[in-house]
Amino acid sequence: MIWIEHDLEMVADLADRIHVLDYGRTLADGPPGSVLKDPRVIAAYIGASALTS
Known part of the structure; x- marks a missing residue:
């Protein structure tokens, strides 16, 4: 199934990949955790500044 969604937390809960x-x-x-x-x-998705904070 192809599913387009921007809520990554929800996708991680529902998808295997x-x-x-x-x-x-x-x-x-790959797997949601990775x-x-x-x-x-x-x-x-969070912003480049989140990587340097």
Whole structure:
């Protein structure tokens, strides 16, 4: 199933695998625990400043 959603917490609770895109390019793909810790995903969805705080 392909599901487009911006609420990553909800997706992590429901999906076994996540494929994150940013402007049509793949940032990360894999299990939710790994994907949500990926610095590229954090920068895209939380903000780059969250990585330096």
